[in-house]
Amino acid sequence: MxxxxxxxxxxxxxxxxxxxxxxxxxxxxxxxxxxxxxxxxxxxxxxxxxxxxxxxxxxxxxxxxxxxxxxxxxxxxxxxxxxxxxxxxxxxxxxxxxxxxxxxxxxxxxxxxxxxxxxxxxxxxxxxxxxxxxxxxxxxxxxxxxxxxxxxxxxxxxxxxxxxxxxxxxxxxxxxxxxxxxxxxxxxxxxxxxxxxxxxxxxxxxxxxxxxxxxxxxxxxxxxxxxxxxxxxxxxxxxxxxxxxxxxxxxxxxxxxxxxxxxxxxxxxxxxxxxxxxxxxxPQPDASHVPDLAADFRHAGLPVELTVEGTPAADPALGLTVFRIVQEALTNALRHAEGATEVTATITWSSEDVTIVVLDDAPHSARTSPAGASAEARQTAATTGRGLVGIRERVALYGGSVESGPAEGRGWRVAARLRWAEEQR
Structure with a gap:
């Protein structure tokens, strides 16, 4: 009662x-x-x-x-x-x-x-x-x-x-x-x-x-x-x-x-x-939004340098896939590459494929969880999917390949290659 x-x-x-x-x-x-x-x-x-x-x-x-x-x-x-x-x-x-x-x-x-x-x-x-x-x-x-x-x-x-x-x-x-x-x-x-x-x-x-x-x-x-x-x-x-x-x-x-x-x-x-x-x-982002994405990660504290070579495809689905792969790779660096002084993201467009390489220079022993990241950085990371698993699934849709692992000397490297037809431009 x-x-x-x-x-x-x-x-x-x-x-x-x-x-x-x-x-x-x-x-x-x-x-x-x-x-x-x-x-x-x-x-x-x-x-x-x-x-x-x-x-x-x-x-x-x-x-x-x-x-x-x-x-x-x-x-x-x-x-x-x-x-x-x-x-x-x-x-x-x-x-x-x-x-x-x-x-x-x-x-x-x-x-x-x-x-x-x-x-x-x-x-x-x-x-x-x-x-x-x-x-x-x-x-x-x-x-x-x-x-x-x-x-x-x-x-x-x-x-x-x-x-x-x-x-x-x-x-x-x-x-x-x-x-x-x-x-x-x-x-x-x-x-x-x-x-x-x-x-x-x-x-x-x-x-x-x-x-x-x-x-x-x-x-x-x-x-x-x-x-x-x-x-x-x-x-x-x-x-x-x-x-x-x-x-x-x-x-x-x-x-x-x-x-x-x-x-x-x-x-x-x-x-x-x-x-x-x-x-x-x-609207869903595409390849033209990648520079803005890199700027957001730089604002969150990740020293990103973006390089784009070639002419991006006009296919919005392919552009969205490229955007998400870069986002997942940079989020992985933001979460785990503690002490990184340089993170490079390179996107190379050709008539047959597009290659994405994200490389950081953090020591292998310094890779850690995102617990120490700032609130803004964690908020940026929270908008992503399922990390490397998500990258593999997106690459598989275009019959491509993906490699991820420690780079030579120090750092971590994520490389993805997507095949596409020139008619999609």
Whole structure:
């Protein structure tokens, strides 16, 4: 069963903990001053300087009890024993407050262990009070002691008066601590559920985008196939039956318009998880973006020198593959080439293939994980795929080859070669 919600006063004291300390300190100070004033005169004659010292210590304990629950609890028990020796007994308020604080801010086991310690100290304080006698004089004046007629009964009564408030404070503190832990658990659970909800929404959004992508592929494959077949037929009959060819081309145009409308409908159903200007909506990069990529890695702290030889292919798929391979190789250097003073990236285009070589000069013994990289460098590295495995998969699409391993002397070398046809320019 959930505990009832706190009232206005409880919420106010929880929001302003210093207000609770101020109230406790004020009550304790007033009681201590009142008892010190009363006991300063005969027959009690409690030393004023000793009472003021205990008051100062008690105020310090009340002020620091939230930050240091256990040390202030032990200090409060010590003040209580000293107060029983020659004080007014006002420090019992501080002991009760610290017992409650330990129960509220520490575990249940610690709370009851503290209560057991407080019980022993309370029994000792009861013995001291009995020894002080009925006159209430300081214990260091033994010549004026007045031993009671029934010390055992007096000790029992004094112990009951001390331990009952201690027990009540311990029970209240443990209850408050359990309530605080329960609320913390509810807050953590709510945060976890919120994260799980966001993750499920993201998974559902990704699944929907995947479904729409498949539908777009089917629509485009079917429509393009129809358009190609119609176009081929129109080309074959354009000289002999121009009227029918014109009608066929009209059907091609109609098919194209219908396909565009279908694609717009499908794209409109894609959930917008981010702003249209975010990287997820940006056009795919190609070979012309490699200089910008190198500049980004230089800004992240990797000393990259880029060299491009030949004329890049106009094929966007090949350009994207080259871009990703350079990105993966430079990320590998960023992550592991600690102490590298030079990283060279060379892209050589020819009529038959394109060669990519990325070489760093970091010592083999200095290659390390990216734990020491800067936050910006790790962010740059996080945008890449699966390292060398990804490079091999991309190269395999073009029937090429890839080599990676330690270079001669020092450093690491990644070399990839992709074959392509000159007609793709």
């Amino acid at each position: 959930a505990p009832p919600p706190p009232g206005f006063v409880g919420r106010l004291l929880r929001r302003l903990p210093w207000l609770t300390d101020a109230i406790v300190g004020t009550v304790y100070g007033c009681v201590a001053v009142l008892l010190a004033t009363i006991s300063a005169y005969p027959p009690l004659r409690t030393p004023l300087w000793f009472t003021l010292a205990l008051l100062a210590g008690g105020i310090v304990v009340v002020t620091l009890r939230r930050r240091y629950p256990v040390p202030t609890f032990i200090a409060a028990l010590a003040l209580f024993v000293l107060s029983a020796l020659a004080g007014t007994g006002a420090e019992s308020i501080v002991a009760v407050v610290t017992i409650f604080t330990v129960g509220a801010l520490r575990s249940t086991a610690v709370a009851w262990a503290g209560f057991a310690l407080a019980t022993g100290v309370g029994c000792l304080a009861a013995v001291i009070l009995v020894l002080r006698g009925r006159d209430g004089l300081p214990l260091w004046e033994p010549t004026q002691l007045a031993v009671t007629a029934d010390p055992v009964n007096d000790w029992f009564n004094a112990a009951i008066l001390i331990l009952v408030p201690f027990l009540v404070a311990a029970l209240m503190g443990v209850n408050a601590g359990q309530r605080r832990r329960y609320v913390d658990t509810l807050v953590d659970r709510a945060a976890q559920l919120e994260r799980e909800r966001d993750q499920q929404a993201e998974i559902a959004s990704a699944a929907e985008r995947e479904r729409i992508s498949r539908e777009m592929h089917d629509v485009m494959a079917h429509s393009v196939s129809v358009m190609v077949a119609l176009s081929e037929g129109a080309r074959a009959t354009v000289t002999e039956r121009p009227a029918e060819s014109s009608e066929v081309m009209s059907r091609v145009a109609e098919t194209g318009r219908r396909t565009l409308a279908e694609l717009r409908r499908l794209l409109g159903a894609v959930p917008e998880a981010a702003d249209s200007t975010s990287p997820a909506h940006s």
